[in-house]
Amino acid sequence: MPEKFDVIVVGAGPAGTACALTCARNGLNVLLIERGEYPGAKNVMGGVLYRQQLEDLIPEFWKEAPLERPVIEQRFWMMDKESVISFGYKGLEWAVEPYNNFTVLRAKFDQWFAQKAVEAGALLINETVVTECLVENGKVVGVRTDRPDGEVFADVVVLADGVNSLLSKQLGFHKEFRPDEVALTVMEVINLPKDKINDRFNLEDNQGCTIEIFGDSTKGNLGTAFLYTNKESLNIGVGTTLSSMIKAKLKPYELLDYLKNHPMVKPLVAGGESAEYLAHLIPEGGLRSVPKVAGNGVVVVGDAAQLVNAIHREGSNMAMHSGLLAAEAVIEAKKRGDFSETSLNSYREALYNSFIIKDLEKYKDAAHTFEKYPQYFKEYLPMMNRAASKFFTVDGTPKRDKQKEIIKSVTAERGTLRVIQDLYRAWKAVK
Amino acid sequence: MNLDDYRGVWVFIEQNDGKIEGVSFELLGAGRKLADKLDVPLAGFLLGDGIKSLANQTIAYGADQVYVIDHPVLKHYRTESYMKGVIYLAQTYKPEIILYGATPNGKDLASAVATDLSTGLTADTTMLDADVEKRLLEASRPAFGGNIMATILCKKHRPQMATVRPKVMKALAPDYERSGQVIEEKISLKEEEMRTKVLQIVNDVTKKTNLADAHVIVCGGKGMGDLQNFQLIHELAETIGASVGGTRDVVEAGWLPHEQQIGQTGETVTPKIYFAIGVSGAIQHVVGMKNSELIIAINKDPNAPIFDVATYGIVGDAMEIVPQLIAQFKSLRTEKGGEVSYA
Amino acid sequence: MHIVVCVKQVPDTKIIKINPKTNTLDRRSAPAILNPYDAHAVQEAVKIKRKTGGTITVLSMGPPQATAVIKKSIEIGADRGVLLTDRAFAGADTLATSYALSKALERINMDLPIDLVICGKHAIDGDTGQVGPGIARRMDIPPITSVIEVTEVNQEEKTVLIKRKLTSGYELIQSEMPCLLTVEKEINDIEYSPMPNMIKAARYEPIIWSVNDLENVDRTQLGLKGSPTIVGKMFTPPRPEGGKKLEGSVSEQVSQLMEILMEKKDLFTLTSSR
Structure with missing residues (x-):
């Protein structure tokens, strides 16, 4: 006789676990199903964890979670072939509790986080693939797994099965992605001794640095790269939309190799030992890509609901928050004993009133703007680098003349009117 | 005491x-x-x-x-x-x-x-x-x-x-x-x-891998890349009448059955000629083959430890070298009425 | 029929790395798993139970997180599991390990008499294969190592028929029960666990015993104190000189190699391509 749970959560990433944890804490009978060998085994993220959303779930989590380093410095690089314009902020207020954000290794962090859900009473099952949702009379009533006697039933199924959510596609909640809606991110963990990291990034032991890289890191394609410091390793990665990749006939590892060998990056990673290589799809379509998130007996959370802010590189915090909101809706639905779409739509409402959808709304045009007008990456970044070089080179020319010269060269290259148009468009996209 | x-x-x-x-x-x-x-x-x-x-x-x-x-x-x-x-x-x-x-x-x-x-x-x-x-x-x-x-x-x-x-x-x-x-x-x-009785002893020579008695062994490692490339190992072995062995990685990847593993947890072998192809030379492997008479190593990485135990080493791509070896051996062969001998 | 399977949690040696500078184990990325041979031991118990009915108990010794391998065993089909965990057991070599496990088995046996003990052939982190026979000696039951088939279990006569692997071939052994088997990987294929087992395992809370839960224990035989062997030193063996690296283009190197091999051409049996 197959078992029936209150909730089945598919996928033990940040979204699924946050949802399972919250449901279990509220006394619901929760089954959390993970396809990997353990939670985190198949997850990739740049590796920055924002504090607030996790703290909502686990107060003062930093005292026990397997975090790498609190981030005390965030740098942004505008990179050209042999130069970089760097700006950023470093503040010691981020080096003390409650901190701002952290670098994490997902393989460790996700395991710990899922363990919290287990401690709250959720049942975690690994190495099990959910092959489909069981639908009866238009309502999702459970899931079928790839195991013998693999059917399990529940009042609500929470889909947290990642960006390429086959289950929400099966339910017709969203269509196949367009290649410009997803970014392909490739990432490598590079082992490097602690002292070397501290020296190269000017850090103390329990301090971390993140570098977000725009420009030549992606060979002029739409996308960004990153370099984060863990305790004794670096996360280096680069992401670009699938469409740029196809257009430029690029292979993901070529992009990563290019980045690692870039003269501005190479000295930071030199001598490291490659520990892991991962590739992953990340939804970057913004608000336009968000599918239907609630149905009869089913809700969709996290990457599966395409909740990622491509500009600010936030994903795990949105995932956790969406998991929490979904859990709250499920708990209410349970009280009412009504798991219909109408009942579960309280999740949709909460989501659209939260920072998540508001942020996605704000940046909804950004990716498209940059995709459509490649000059931002292909022309302005090199231009800015040339300008900076001119400005900082001491050659006897007065600074005022240099400024004039710079402006003249910029407008000469693209024409005054077009520069103004471009600037306006970019400002509109990210304002 | x-x-x-x-x-x-x-x-x-x-x-x-x-x-x-x-x-x-x-x-x-x-x-x-x-x-x-x-x-x-x-x-x-x-x-x-x-x-x-x-x-x-x-x-x-x-x-x-x-x-x-x-x-x-x-x-x-x-x-x-x-x-x-x-x-x-x-x-x-x-x-x-x-x-x-x-x-x-x-x-x-x-x-x-x-x-x-x-x-x-x-x-x-x-x-x-x-x-x-x-x-x-x-x-x-x-x-x-x-x-x-x-x-x-x-x-x-x-x-x-x-x-x-x-x-x-x-x-x-x-x-x-x-x-x-x-x-x-x-x-x-x-x-x-006695609480145990030996009812029967079956000397099953076929079940036992012929590795232990082989004069020539071609051993492939994880450096072969994938199962398809690993077929080159079989092809070379077949061409020269050798037995095929593999490292622990290869066996764990399922490219070869467990009986063909050479090393600490597999067979120890002492053939006259041992080819180590795409084998890095971890100690656990080397203890199982280092007493072979003639060891030929082929590996991309010039610093691979296998070269320390090899009699002769070639630094290079197995995908390039092995087919040439196979071709050389095949060209040596003349066939006279089904009899195979050296030219 | 009561079958006890002894299992161990081991670092996954596929992934394990040694820090070349300090020669110590890099445990950062090595996940802990159920020793693969022990998984086959549990699976064999499940296969036997299908024919005979009865109970499968798993027993493990290790740190508290080793409950994971007991849960894994429940997934495969065990009914219940005991973890022996206590600082007093730490640092045990094979002799002290078999002592501690045999004391736990004594207690299990008092509760439900044991007919069969099954262990994996060896653990992949130690490769010794000594604990199984050690337990059998301490329980005074026959050990049968390198088992490749459990041919028959006769509950009336209290006997088993076993195929045991030899250097070349195998032998057929009949043994009285209770006895202890250590199994090779080829004894069975691990089945994909059904969903109800997975749920049962996720829910299962292993029985935890400390040294105080065991009776008549001689503490001098436990842990580091009870271990006659110690690790003297760790070293990377001196690299031998190495032979000659051939030079030149690929085809030149291949030609040189062929010249070397032709001295031994009698060893080759060139096969016909037809």
């Missing part, structure tokens, strides 16, 4: 159907060195039914003394009967060191004996030495997945015992002029008291 009561180096002479296992001769060779270093006699001990005649051979291979227990109940190896004999001998004559071959029976016997004698036992040793001053056996073996060696000591218990990998130690050339002492012992064993 007075440690000084224990003197002498002993070797378990494993016999099947009246034939001594090769590893026992190897251990007599290694035991000889230890005994000379410690300035004590080397003894072999033999158990079985009608095996007295094997004592001379044991002496020829280096033993000064041979302890023999001959009894019908000992016809086939059984833990319960054999351990009784060994425990009796060890308690009576108090050797300081006992070595066993790391064969299924040798390991089985040593584990049981060690438990009853409450003494230390080191498994699957690949290096043996002795600290003369402290009279300690230094038994070393690959540890932690095989990239490092650990020396195991047993300081306060005697006898110090170890099982030793077959084909790692070198046997002495037999000298049938050597003289030695044969000591016969009797113990009481009753078949009706």
